Amino acid sequence: MSRLSPADLSAFLAVARHRSFRKAAVELGVSASALSHALRVIESRVDLRLFNRTTRSVALTEAGERLYARVSPAFRDIADAIEDLNALRGKPAGTLRLNAGRAAVQLVLLPVASRFLQAYPDVRIEVAVDDALVDIVGAGYDAGLRFGETIAGDMTAIPIGPRQRSAVVATPAYFARYGVPQTPHDLAQHPCIRQRFPGGALYRWEFERGGRPLTIEVDGPLTLSDWDLAMDAALAGIGLAYLFEARVQPLIDSGRLQRVLADWCPYYPGLYLYSPSRRQQPAALKAFIDFIKQDNGENAA
Template sequence: MKPVSAADLSIFLSIASHLSFSRAAIELSLSPSALSHALRNLEERLGVRLFNRTTRSVALTEAGERLYRRIRPAFRDIDDALDDLNQFRDTPFGTLRISAGRSAAELVLLPLVNRFLAAYPDVSIEVSADDALVDVVSTGFDAGVRFGERLEADMVSLPIGPALRSVVVGAPALFQRYPMPKNPQDLHAVPCIRHRFPSGSLYRWEFERDGQQLEIEVDGPLTLGDVGLMVAPALQGTGLAYVFEDMVKELIADGKLVQVLDDWCPYYPGLHLYYPSRRQVPAVLKAFIEFTRAARRTG
């Protein structure tokens, strides 16, 4: 067997982590064709096929899966050893990769990231905004941002923002054609803008008052996969929208949107930064965690 370098194995690991040539190419700053060529050379030197590839999918072969399981911990140890050198630096250095939902990134994460980057100019941060639940370990992220109740038990988490709430809003013109809801069941009589999760399921609007909890399956002419896209059609009178209050509070104050069912929309615990508990925390993530804690203490 011809010699195999650490660089060759790094290419294999990146493709195996993402199961995507395009994403691995971006991570490694290579073109997809160069990445594919490097993998073919590696497979020829090893004498085995590591991936089954079609025009639509990439999957590890049995040999590739075994190689991935064996060398991934070793490369992680190398990354941790290199990260240890950060203790000899005055300020953190490196790249931090964070996965977050789109609304979480816009409302809470990015404002914090911008302040952190100003304080630590030697750090770079990559934020992937995706509403699908992401396994931060298998996809190569250092941390993620999600609502606390959606986190796995083996994750360490800390609050990253204030308590939040969602509100129901509609354009004044909408209520010239439809009755204004007085309780959640009245939503069945008004067109609503629905939200479909990446999993394919439709979100049931959640309400609570005096200990009573309700989930309402709404209907309407428009379904969207991004909560942030709901504000514009709500302004045009397409239907009621159920969105984060911070997205629309100025529009409510200006009278462009009318808020309904206010007493059924309580505050709930906000977003959390989370990261794996079973590995060493990189120095740049440690700095971001401390920065987040300090930001919460100072308000």
Template sequence: MRTISPSDLSPFLALARHQSFRRAADEIGCTPSALSHALKALEERLDLRLFNRTTRSVALTEAGELLLARVAPAFRDIEDALDDLNNFRGAPIGRLRFNTARASAKMVLLPIVARFLESHPKVNIEIVVDNDLVDMVSEGFDAGVRFGEIVAQDMIAVPIGPRQRTAIVATPSFFERHARPTAPEHLKALSCIGLRFGSGRLYAWEFERGGVEVQVEVTGALIVDDQDMMVDAALLGAGIGFAFEDQVRAFIDEGKLVRVLEDWCPYYGGFYLYYPSRRQMPAALRAFVDFARVWDKSTP
């Protein structure tokens, strides 16, 4: 096998990330045709096929997956080291666009943004609320904030804010008319407020206790597509709702909502700030990521 330099692997890594010749070529600054020739040359040197290609799709072979698993971490370390040098060049300036769900915007992103802008007056921030996941790159977003479990694995993710916990709630008058559930399956016999994702799928409520995980497909007269709306509906007595604990803590303390199944709602990982790549990260985004890390450590 002829000698292969690190630069020979850049086309492979770009195509593995994007699984699109056009997007990979845009990342490394060449044409799709040039990228294809570079990849073919690499495969000939290795005497191995790294991708299965059709006119519509690109997928790693088993050999390609092995190569990616071994070299990607090393390249990320190199990129991190080079990006760290950016701290010595340029002040944070320009616009940042964030995509986030409504709950994460209110609970963590807005508090961070408000403090960040005080100390970075030359940065402008646009927040777009969308409860459905979007293609960050094609939609022109610099970063997003989502619940950790739904962040794509190819994203760089930074935990921000405290750990979260679900709260199952309804009004006192609702539980005067209906028995309080003491186990998740009891919800099936009660009127619950459903949450439908943009994909059309209804969310199955998730519970855990003592290592036992339970999912319940609730039913009821009302379905919404926003968790804030679910809280509002629960406050109006429309049924049992679920929310992040921080969303409803004040209503519980004031006696406007009653919490049930608390022992089935453990703490779990919280929200993450995520972005596509550390490669050539704008100074403004680098500053925001660093600020968010410090802010996270200062939160309870």
């Protein structure tokens, strides 16, 4: 059996983390076909199949799982050692890899990242936009952004950005035709624009009044998996949409959309930046966390 080089192992780890040649190729800066060829060469060297490949998926074999379990901690230790050196430079540098849902990026991350990158010009931020819940450790991300209730208990998390609130909206022409719902239960008589999560479940609209939560399973002619498209559909007059208040407030202010059931839509805790509990945080991540904490304090004041 021929020896594997660090470059070989880096290629293997990238594919193992992403379970995708395309995504791993983007991370490594090579073509997917070149990476696939490199993995075939690696498998020929170890004389074992490391991945099971189909046209739609990539999965580790038992041999691949064993190699990944042994090699990935060693590469993490190497990364930590390099971060120890970066700490001596006096200023954070490197690439901060984040995973976040589209709404998190639009509502919170982009404004915060803009201010952070001005303060730390030697840091780069790479964001993977993914509305599905992702194992950020297994996928090789430094941190993720999600709402608090979706964060695993073994992660450390800090709030980022303001509290959030939802809004039920439609066009004035829609309400002239269908009338205005007075309570969430009235939504059963209205065409609603439904949202489907990446995992396949339909989102149940959430309300609260007098401290009592209420979830409503709405119905309607259109189901989407993208919040921005749901906003576009509402503007097109297709039905009622349940969206983030911060995203639709300009359209409400301009009169293009009209809001209803506002007293049923309470504020709830906003987004959190979460990361694994590690002995040595990457310098760029530590700087980002410290920046967010300072930003939270200034905004609170």
